[in-house]
Amino acid sequence: MQPYExxxxxxxxxxxxxxxxxxxxxxxVLERIARMExxxxxxxxxxxxxxxxxxxxxxxDIAAGRYRGPLHGIPMGVKDLIDVAGVATTASSRVxxxxxxxxxxxxxxxxxxxxxxxxGKTHTHEFAYGLTTPQTRNAWDTGRVAGGSSGGSAVAVAAxxxxxxxxTDTGGSIRVxxxxxxxxxxxxxxxxxxxxxxxxLSWSLDHVGPIxxxxxxxxxxxxxxxxxxxxxxxxxxxxxxxxxxxxxxDLTGLRIGVPRTYYFDHVDPETEGAVRHAIDRLRALGARxxxxxxxxxxxxxxxxxxxxxxxxxxxxxxxLRTVPERYQADVRIxxxxxxxxxxxxxxxxxxxxxxxxxxxxxxxxxxxxxxAPTVPATAVKAGQETITxxxxxxxxxxxxxxRLSSPANITGVPSLSVPVGHDTAGLPIGMQLLxxxxxxxxxxRVGHAYEQSRPARDLAHVA
Numbered sequence: 001m002q003p004y005e006x007x008x009x010x011x012x013x014x015x016x017x018x019x020x021x022x023x024x025x026x027x028x029v030l031e032r033i034a035r036m037e038x039x040x041x042x043x044x045x046x047x048x049x050x051x052x053x054x055x056x057x058x059x060x061d062i063a064a065g066r067y068r069g070p071l072h073g074i075p076m077g078v079k080d081l082i083d084v085a086g087v088a089t090t091a092s093s094r095v096x097x098x099x100x101x102x103x104x105x106x107x108x109x110x111x112x113x114x115x116x117x118x119x120g121k122t123h124t125h126e127f128a129y130g131l132t133t134p135q136t137r138n139a140w141d142t143g144r145v146a147g148g149s150s151g152g153s154a155v156a157v158a159a160x161x162x163x164x165x166x167x168t169d170t171g172g173s174i175r176v177x178x179x180x181x182x183x184x185x186x187x188x189x190x191x192x193x194x195x196x197x198x199x200x201l202s203w204s205l206d207h208v209g210p211i212x213x214x215x216x217x218x219x220x221x222x223x224x225x226x227x228x229x230x231x232x233x234x235x236x237x238x239x240x241x242x243x244x245x246x247x248x249x250d251l252t253g254l255r256i257g258v259p260r261t262y263y264f265d266h267v268d269p270e271t272e273g274a275v276r277h278a279i280d281r282l283r284a285l286g287a288r289x290x291x292x293x294x295x296x297x298x299x300x301x302x303x304x305x306x307x308x309x310x311x312x313x314x315x316x317x318x319x320l321r322t323v324p325e326r327y328q329a330d331v332r333i334x335x336x337x338x339x340x341x342x343x344x345x346x347x348x349x350x351x352x353x354x355x356x357x358x359x360x361x362x363x364x365x366x367x368x369x370x371x372a373p374t375v376p377a378t379a380v381k382a383g384q385e386t387i388t389x390x391x392x393x394x395x396x397x398x399x400x401x402x403r404l405s406s407p408a409n410i411t412g413v414p415s416l417s418v419p420v421g422h423d424t425a426g427l428p429i430g431m432q433l434l435x436x437x438x439x440x441x442x443x444x445r446v447g448h449a450y451e452q453s454r455p456a457r458d459l460a461h462v463a
Contacts, residue, residue, distance in 0.1 A: 003028035004160040005459055008217035011163055012070035015062065022062070022073025025163070026055035026117055029075045033119070033161045041136050042146075042156040044080045044090055046120035051075065054117040061115070070220045072115030077162035079153050080121040081128055082208070083197035084108050087118075091199050092135065093126045094326040095319050105197025106229045107166060107208050114224040119162055122152030128168055128201040129312060129331045131176055131401040134382070139181045139460035140427055144379035147177030147401065149201075153211045154181040158460045164221055168198060169207045171304055172375075172405025175417040178211055179374035179430025182419045182460065184447065185211045186218045187405075189437045190412030191236040193222075194229030202311040203234075204353075205304075205409045213457070215418060215447030219243040222440060236438075243441055245448040252286035254446070257367035262294040263404055266389045267376040270423040275373045275431045278420035278450060282371065285449055290367050294407070295359035299352050301399070304406040306341070306349025313338025353410050360411045364436045369443060374417040374430035375401050408434055416443040418450060419457060 003025045006014065014020035030048055037043060058073035083089050083101035090096045104112060112118075125133045125148035133151025138144040139158035146155050150167025154177035157165050167174040169187040178185025186209045193208045200206055210221035222243045229235045258279060264272055283289050313320070313335050320327070320335050327335065363370075377387055380397055387400050395403075408415035413434055420431045433443045 004032040006163070007213045008074055008164050008220055009070070009214065011074060012220070015073050016067065016070075022055040022058040022117065023052070025073065026051050026075050029119060029161065029163065032159070036159050036161055039137065039142055040139060040155050040159055040161070042122055042152040042159070042161055043077070044092060044121045044123055044152070045088065047087065047118055051117055051119050058115055058117060068113070068115040069224070071111065071224055073117060074115075074163050075117045075119045076111065077119050077122040077153055077156040077165035078108060079150050079165070079167045080124055081168055081199040082108060082166055084118060084121070087121060089121070089199060091127045092124045093328075095323060101197070103197065106194035106231065107225050108197070110225050110227070122150070122156055122162075122165060124152060125149035126328050126331045127199065127316070128170060128173055129334055131172065131398040133177065137382070138379045141379065141425075144381055144427070145180065145397075147180035147379065149173040150211065151177045154178050154183055154185065157183045157211050157213060160459045164210055164212045164217055167209060167211050168201070169209055169409065170201045170205045170308060171402045171409050174207070174209045174211060175374050175405050175415060175430070175432055176401045178417045179419070180379040180428060182422075182428030182457065183211055183213055184215055184218050184419070185209065185417045186222065186440070187408055187415045188222065188226070188440055189236070189414045191232070191234040192238060192438065192440070193225050194227070194232040194235050196229055196231035200315050202308040204311060205308055207409070214451055215416065215444050216245060218416070219245055219444045219448075238438055241441065243444055245441070245445040247452075249285050249449040249452045251282060251446060251449055254287045254369075255290050255367045256282055256287045257292035257363070257370040258289050259294050259370060259372050260291045262297040262300075263372035266393060266395065266400075267373055268378070268423075271373050271375075271377060271429050274421040274423075274429040275371070278431050279371045281453055282446065282450060285453060292363055292367060292370065295363060296352070296356050299356065300407055300410065301403065303349050303352040303356065303410050304402065306345055307353065307410070309334065309338040310341045310346045357411050360413060369433050369435040369446060371431060371433055373404055374432040376404060378423050378425070378427035378429060405432070413437055414440045414443055416447050418447045
């Protein structure tokens with residue numbers, strides 16, 4: 001096995017045991033990037049010289065006894081919405097082509113303190129306003145979409161071009177590409193990770209989170225990142241937590257909600273079959289399955305768009321009026337549409353969210369977490385605009401991909417996407433686990449237990 005193939009946990013163990021050097025790991029991943037990047041286009045920029053310098057410093061610090069923990073010397077990709085001092089933050093847009101960050105974002109500063117090594121900035125759908133990331137190709141089939149908007153981060157991790165990566169999630173933008181590329185994506189509780197220094201799409205829906213190869217890896221990154229930051233008005237004062245799950249797989253006593261409504265409506269049969277099989281595996285590990293009704297489902301789409309569209313338009317108001325030609329057409333149209341929404345529409349969406357949060361809290365009195373598909377179908381072909389379901393219903397690709405992931409953004413609850421197999425075309429399928437606010441530990445424990453009961457996954461087959 002080459003170093004770039006190692007999970008974060010395995011690489012960290014090898015580095016701590018002096019069986020692997022951070023320089024060897026960085027060189028291996030950079031060589032992998034050089035080989036795969038022309039085909040996959042995951043990165044906006046690769047900071048190879050900076051990467052090697054940071055890896056050498058990590059190697060020297062560890063040799064001198066200054067080991068900082070499991071992220072020390074681990075190479076990472078960062079979504080190009082997240083500021084890194086001295087590096088461009090373009091948001092994959094011509095609007096921000098000349099922007100260069102003056103300081104690290106809060107999350108990058110915390111990763112630097114933990115000793116992680118930057119590889120570069122990964123592609124996003126322009127300003128995170130889309131679910132496909134069209135400039136990046138799926139790690140399993142280059143003729144299909146990567147998913148978005150954190151498509152570059154998910155593809156980099158799936159193809160061995162980063163040991164882990166950061167993404168952002170406003171309606172599913174961590175979990176959707178993670179599911180479509182066969183990796184793990186965590187959208188934490190709203191406010192658990194600080195967003196200072198992160199370009200916003202929608203202030204009240206935006207989250208930062210890790211994309212990794214395993215739930216245990218996600219726990220390591222979350223442990224380093226979680227914590228209050230006064231510069232983010234939404235930041236929570238949650239107590240410091242070690243999110244690493246126990247090694248066991250016993251889920252006895254855990255109540256897992258299986259949605260009777262919404263989450264299995266208009267879902268591809270192979271996706272539904274794989275997710276239900278994974279849920280049955282959780283039952284075999286001791287969990288008790290409880291059918292649940294998802295509340296207020298008729299309002300989910302209207303609430304998501306009613307919040308996101310006007311907030312995004314407000315953020316882009318200045319440049320939309322001065323340099324509209326620099327936006328891609330799909331994003332410009334959405335931003336212009338936001339100018340047509342009334343204050344009343346926005347306030348009704350806010351009221352709907354408040355009621356939805358209350359109803360979800362009641363639902364979580366009956367179960368400890370919910371298991372459901374992350375997205376209703378695997379990666380569509382590049383350029384495909386719609387999905388036609390068995391009953392003849394036609395749905396836009398972006399609407400389909402956001403449909404099952406957006407409830408966690410509206411309510412702010414944590415959601416973890418884990419791979420649960422492949423369809424007959426060889427494309428990955430994802431299951432999401434949704435839990436109570438600040439109960440990431442429960443989701444990570446269940447995700448890790450599921451992974452332990454399955455054979456180890458290989459990197460994307462494009463290798």
